[in-house]
Amino acid sequence: MFIFREIKNLQGLGLPISVYSLYGPAKNGLSTEMRAAAADVTRLGAASLFRVFRDVWAWSRRRPDVSRRLWATIPWRKWSCIEVAAENFWSFLAGFRLATLFEQDGITHVHAAWANGPATAAWVAATLLDLPFSFSGRAGDIHPQDGALAEKIQAADFVHTNNQANVDYLAGFADAQDAQKIHMVYNSLTLASRAKARVRMEPPYRLLAVGRFCRTKGFDVLLQACRLLDREGFPFQLTLVGAGFQGAYLRFLRHQLGLRARVFLPGFVSHDRITELYSSSDIFVMPSVIHKTGDRDGIPNVIMEALSHCLPVVATNISGIPEVIEDGVTGRLAPQRDPAALAEAIKAMAVDRKSALAMAAAGRKRVLAMFDPDKNSRALFELYRDDAVPLAADASGEGKA
Incomplete structure (x- = not known):
């Protein structure tokens, strides 16, 4: 959601942005606003395989020297695992298709x-078209x-984190x-409502955790x-909101630890x-972990969302979290x-409502x-403007928490 909001905010400032996704249509997890904007996204995915291979061939004939140089990079880098290697190889091929689309759409x-x-x-697409290129690095993507992060930084006009x-x-x-290209701009709050939480702090204390059910949470x-x-x-109740590949394991763990009466898993x-x-x-x-x-979180957006509602927060001291939670x-x-230690921090927060409210404020x-x-x-707008960008393309994957 935060990337979607980032794009909408930039468009609101007058930056023309065309959005492209490497994957097919998202079927779940879209807000009403995101569903309304989905029709404006150009998507690749399995349905574009023929066009992808056609464009790989076309660009190899049109720009043989550049194509050979590209083929000597991404496919042969050392990747952290097979999944990452496969993702980057697909993305490498998709770059040829995107180059064709960007040229047709006048992307600069x-x-x-x-x-x-x-x-x-x-x-890949920017190299084929001799266009300026930039990217954002946030969490599990860096x-x-x-295997090519250093080369991407070197090739980029700017890097945002x-x-x-x-x-x-x-x-x-x-x-x-190249280090001078790296710019820090915090994410923007995305929730329209920032009504203060009631924070009754009465037994049973109502704990909340939100996020993808993945290895870093x-x-x-x-x-x-x-x-x-x-x-x-x-006395407590925990509502653990989310979905993901660890869902079955978390449900099993809840049962194994005898917490079915204490922990609620409503799903996404x-x-x-x-x-x-x-x-x-x-x-x-x-409770983020490395x-x-x-792989790790940067600053989980849910922390900012919770605090924007004046809801007291207990978190772990990793990555960028201490930049927000002191x-x-x-x-x-x-x-x-x-x-x-996590249990003690929760108890310390719960038993002193006055202090908890002061920290939340x-x-x-x-x-x-x-x-x-x-x-x-x-x-962010200034980064693009300084790079003299009249039209930008956001080549993104599916949204992540």
């Missing part, structure tokens, strides 16, 4: 919303880094000159922390309805993968300033 700058496959496709921790990380793949650690709270007789909740959950909860918990591969000031921080003030849509959209 190519931007990728993610640094992995989308940036691969954008880089952690762990893909959304937290300071990533600036330092990306600079490690660039020389001193640490929801298994949260369930283990809930078992400790349950054993201590701490649309962006239109999520504000209701923030408004009716006492504490928001974001996976053994290096322990004891704007929320509570706990070490990652430490159920006991300070957090709300911070996120409204750091993630202000007008300010941050203008900063």
Whole structure:
């Protein structure tokens, strides 16, 4: 959702943007506004395979030297796993198709919303057309880094990231000159409603966690922390909202830990309805972890969303999260993968409502300033304007949390 909002905000400032996706139509998880805009997205996916191979052949004849140089890059880089290699190879091929589409549509700058496959496709298309190219690097698309990240930074006119921790990380793949291309602009708040949560802080305390059910969210650690709270007789209920490949494992873990009466798994909740959950909860918990591969969150947008509702937040101290959550000031921080510490932080927040409300108010003030849509959209707009971009193309994959 935050990329969709980023695009809409830039369009509102007068930047003409055409949106292209490497994949087919999204069937689930779209807000009402996103469904209305879906018709304006040019999509590739399996239905475009014939055209992709046709354009690979056409560009190899039209620009043989450039095509040979491209074929010597992406297909032969060292990727972190087979899945990542396959994604980048598909994106590499899709770049030839995008080059044809961009030429037909009069695109003059190519931007990728993610640094992995989308940036691969954008880089290929821009190279074939001799167009300026840029990309954003945010979370799992740069952690762990893909086999061509340094080359993408070198080829890009600018690189955008959304937290300071990533600036330092990306600079490690660039020389001193290329490091100057890396710009930090925080994401913008996306929820229309910012009504303050009631935060009754009365037993049973209502805990809320939201996110994709994937390896970087640490929801298994949260369930283990809930078992400790349950054993201590701490009165709580957790609503764990989301969907993803770890869903079956989390449901099994809830059963194994004896938490069926304490933990509710309503599944995916649309962006239109999520504000209701923030408004009716006492504490928001974001137990993010760094996976053994290096994959991690940047700053989960749900933290900012929760604080924009003045909902107290407990989170882990990884990546860019401490840029928002200052322990004891704007929320509570706990070490990652430490159920006991996470449980203690939740209890400390719950038993002192006055302190929790003060931290939530300070957090709300911070996120409204750091993630202000007008300010941050203008900063992004300036990146494109400084690069003299009359028309931009956003070559993105499917949206991610």
